Amino acid sequence: MSDVLNVPEIFGSDVFNEATMKQRLPADVYLAWKHCVTTGSQLPLDVANEIAEAMKVWATQKGATHYTHWFQPMTGITAEKHDSFISPTGDGRVIMEFSGKELVRGEPDASSFPSGGLRATFEARGYTAWDPTSCAFVKDGSLYIPTCFFSYTGQSLDKKTPLLRSIDEVSREAVRILRLFGDEETQRVIPSVGAEQEYFLLPKDLYAQREDLRLTGRTLFGAQPPKGQELDDHYFGTIRTRVSSFMKDLDEQLWRLGILSKTKHNEGAPCQHELAPIYTDVNTACDANQLIMEIMKKCAAKHNLVCLLHEKPFDGVNGSGKHNNWSLSTDSGKNLFSPGKTPSQNARFLVFLAAFIAGVDEYQDFLRCTVATAGNDHRLGANEAPPAIISIFLGDELNGIIHSIIEGTNYIEPEKSMLRIGVDVLPAIPKDTTDRNRTSPLAFTGNKFEFRMLGSSQSIAGPNIALNTIMAEELAKFADALEGAKDFDAQLQKLVSQTLMEHKRIIFSGNGYSQEWKEEAAARGLSNLASAAEALPTYASDKNIDLVTRHGIFTEEEFRARYVIHMEAYNKIVNIEARTMVDMALHQIMPAALHYTHDLCRGMESKQKMMVSSRAEKALAEKLSAGTDALYDHIESLRFSLGAVPKEAVSAASYYHDVVIPAMQDLRREADVLESLTDKSYWPYPTYSDLLYY
Ligand code: ADP
Numbered sequence: 001m002s003d004v005l006n007v008p009e010i011f012g013s014d015v016f017n018e019a020t021m022k023q024r025l026p027a028d029v030y031l032a033w034k035h036c037v038t039t040g041s042q043l044p045l046d047v048a049n050e051i052a053e054a055m056k057v058w059a060t061q062k063g064a065t066h067y068t069h070w071f072q073p074m075t076g077i078t079a080e081k082h083d084s085f086i087s088p089t090g091d092g093r094v095i096m097e098f099s100g101k102e103l104v105r106g107e108p109d110a111s112s113f114p115s116g117g118l119r120a121t122f123e124a125r126g127y128t129a130w131d132p133t134s135c136a137f138v139k140d141g142s143l144y145i146p147t148c149f150f151s152y153t154g155q156s157l158d159k160k161t162p163l164l165r166s167i168d169e170v171s172r173e174a175v176r177i178l179r180l181f182g183d184e185e186t187q188r189v190i191p192s193v194g195a196e197q198e199y200f201l202l203p204k205d206l207y208a209q210r211e212d213l214r215l216t217g218r219t220l221f222g223a224q225p226p227k228g229q230e231l232d233d234h235y236f237g238t239i240r241t242r243v244s245s246f247m248k249d250l251d252e253q254l255w256r257l258g259i260l261s262k263t264k265h266n267e268g269a270p271c272q273h274e275l276a277p278i279y280t281d282v283n284t285a286c287d288a289n290q291l292i293m294e295i296m297k298k299c300a301a302k303h304n305l306v307c308l309l310h311e312k313p314f315d316g317v318n319g320s321g322k323h324n325n326w327s328l329s330t331d332s333g334k335n336l337f338s339p340g341k342t343p344s345q346n347a348r349f350l351v352f353l354a355a356f357i358a359g360v361d362e363y364q365d366f367l368r369c370t371v372a373t374a375g376n377d378h379r380l381g382a383n384e385a386p387p388a389i390i391s392i393f394l395g396d397e398l399n400g401i402i403h404s405i406i407e408g409t410n411y412i413e414p415e416k417s418m419l420r421i422g423v424d425v426l427p428a429i430p431k432d433t434t435d436r437n438r439t440s441p442l443a444f445t446g447n448k449f450e451f452r453m454l455g456s457s458q459s460i461a462g463p464n465i466a467l468n469t470i471m472a473e474e475l476a477k478f479a480d481a482l483e484g485a486k487d488f489d490a491q492l493q494k495l496v497s498q499t500l501m502e503h504k505r506i507i508f509s510g511n512g513y514s515q516e517w518k519e520e521a522a523a524r525g526l527s528n529l530a531s532a533a534e535a536l537p538t539y540a541s542d543k544n545i546d547l548v549t550r551h552g553i554f555t556e557e558e559f560r561a562r563y564v565i566h567m568e569a570y571n572k573i574v575n576i577e578a579r580t581m582v583d584m585a586l587h588q589i590m591p592a593a594l595h596y597t598h599d600l601c602r603g604m605e606s607k608q609k610m611m612v613s614s615r616a617e618k619a620l621a622e623k624l625s626a627g628t629d630a631l632y633d634h635i636e637s638l639r640f641s642l643g644a645v646p647k648e649a650v651s652a653a654s655y656y657h658d659v660v661i662p663a664m665q666d667l668r669r670e671a672d673v674l675e676s677l678t679d680k681s682y683w684p685y686p687t688y689s690d691l692l693y694y
Pocket residue numbers: 192193194195196263276277278279323325326327328335447448
């Protein structure tokens with residue numbers, strides 16, 4: 001049985017992980033590396049040289065001929081440029097070489113990535129620096145070295161650098177709190193993330209026939225098929241053979257790369273699936289999620305499938321998101337969002353919980369912005385995904401506890417209160433406060449928060465930078481208030497109950513999809529930024545800039561650059577979609593409908609000669625003619641609207657949202673009616689039935 005996969009043996013076999021380093025590096029070099037990683041200090045060049053040599057030997061044994069500094073520019077996907085290990089010996093031959101300098105630093109130039117104005121052309125060169133905290137790996141004949149990407153002037157041009165900064169920051173502030181609870185051991189607190197990834201798979205040949213899918217990743221036209229997802233027969237259903245062999249192949253590739261792919265199943269919509277990895281530290285989780293998305297696409301192609309990561313490939317069935325399960329734990333593995341057994345542990349738990357609640361309430365808009373994209377606009381608030389309003393779901397039991405803490409301060413004298421948070425009297429908090437409220441954007445699920453607003457195609461870096469930073473901010477405030485308190489218990493009691501009181505408006509247990517919630521949220525003063533065009537202009541607010549610069553996550557320029565890039569991306573995406581629609585409507589849909597109408601009329605003519613009734617043809621031809629006339633008008637309006645887009649980015653975004661998108665919807669509606677009237681053999685591309693029920 002040689003084809004049985006030995007998972008423990010292949011797991012991580014293509015990764016230069018800690019075990020491999022321990023095995024292949026001299027003990028002092030390994031320890032020097034370990035020291036740098038745990039203390040965040042710089043790696044001496046002689047150590048880097050030894051690591052580079054060991055990496056090269058290991059990688060070439062795995063068939064690598066090249067190395068690449070792998071980085072995560074602000075496009076949201078990854079970038080790589082490959083150099084071979086060859087070095088001439090002077091006698092017409094080569095040897096394979098790789099130095100510490102080449103490992104640690106690269107100059108990919110890469111001047112064509114969006115920089116949001118951070119790089120003028122005269123200083124366009126970009127640099128990469130090795131991130132020794134995330135493992136190098138071999139893939140497709142190259143040694144991949146995870147790196148940070150920055151400009152000549154040292155400004156971050158990527159998503160990894162600010163993520164690493166936010167990890168350090170939340171760790172620093174969390175450790176301050178732990179010290180107050182008498183924890184002298186913990187050196188680092190680490191955000192952990194498990195990101196559940198949804199995706200669609202379609203047959204490659206059908207996909208190739210649709211310009212909208214090829215250019216924009218989603219269908220811009222398509223009449224509703226007779227069957228949608230109303231029977232719920234796909235969710236967790238039997239996985240078809242072609243898909244399951246894709247999944248098997250995918251898992252194997254991910255495992256080789258040390259990615260903890262754990263769960264796979266069919267999702268709600270036809271052709272929709274999900275992959276969930278086991279959670280890990282957020283830096284690794286972010287690298288892994290990028291690899292998962294990339295390998296899903298490549299692996300699908302091998303199986304004659306196409307993997308769609310778009311947030312809304314099809315109208316009428318669910319779109320795809322990414323659930324970002326986030327928690328904090330100590331370097332010895334203690335989860336700080338786990339309600340404990342003792343009152344002291346519970347007090348600590350409540351401090352972290354209160355800080356989280358305060359941070360989310362205070363920085364709702366910031367969090368909202370991190371998931372604001374053109375693609376995600378189709379999901380958020382569309383009754384299949386969380387609303388655009390941020391709120392936190394805690395579950396009944398935790399809600400009860402929080403309310404009694406708040407009320408305790410109000411109505412019961414602290415001495416008599418049964419719910420003193422102090423270290424002595426606190427009821428045990430039940431552990432299984434699990435949640436099944438799927439309408440909540442941010443749910444507490446026992447020992448972690450599940451942030452459910454992420455789009456399926458986006459990098460998880462942005463939302464996690466925000467979660468780490470707002471948490472650092474609130475923990476810092478708490479630490480400031482508690483350090484040096486005369487009566488720690490009393491001060492803690494006051495702080496937690498006051499915080500909960502001030503921020504309780506963000507807690508909501510009801511149906512997030514309902515109209516009443518929108519009204520109630522407005523009454524509570526919660527923000528409701530319904531679209532990316534509304535959300536993104538709030539991104540670079542003074543309040544957010546103050547937050548991120550104070551914690552050293554971004555400089556003001558770096559942060560503004562992200563804002564510019566997000567705005568531009570939104571505008572460009574809607575523009576491409578609109579132009580694709582005009583193109584398809586004019587060159588494919590209109591001709592098909594006209595052709596069919598023409599043939600109907602020809603048929604009528606010959607029937608009339610034979611004195612045969614042609615009532616059906618006439619009725620159809622008339623409907624089609626009215627439809628093509630209307631289609632023409634809508635093409636013209638959309639074209640006209642595209643000619644009048646304002647130059648300035650914020651005005652352009654609201655123009656796209658208020659004028660262009662409605663014109664796109666009008667055009668689609670008309671085209672879909674024509675599709676439903678036209679003989680299928682005339683229709684220029686596969687229909688929803690063809691695509692979703694292949
Ligand atoms: P769901 O009910 O949403 O499908 P699961 O129980 O399958 O949730 O878990 C979802 C994800 O949460 C998985 O990736 C899992 O590894 C991750 N997860 C579990 N515990 C934690 C934790 N403490 N911190 C972060 N992520 C976690």
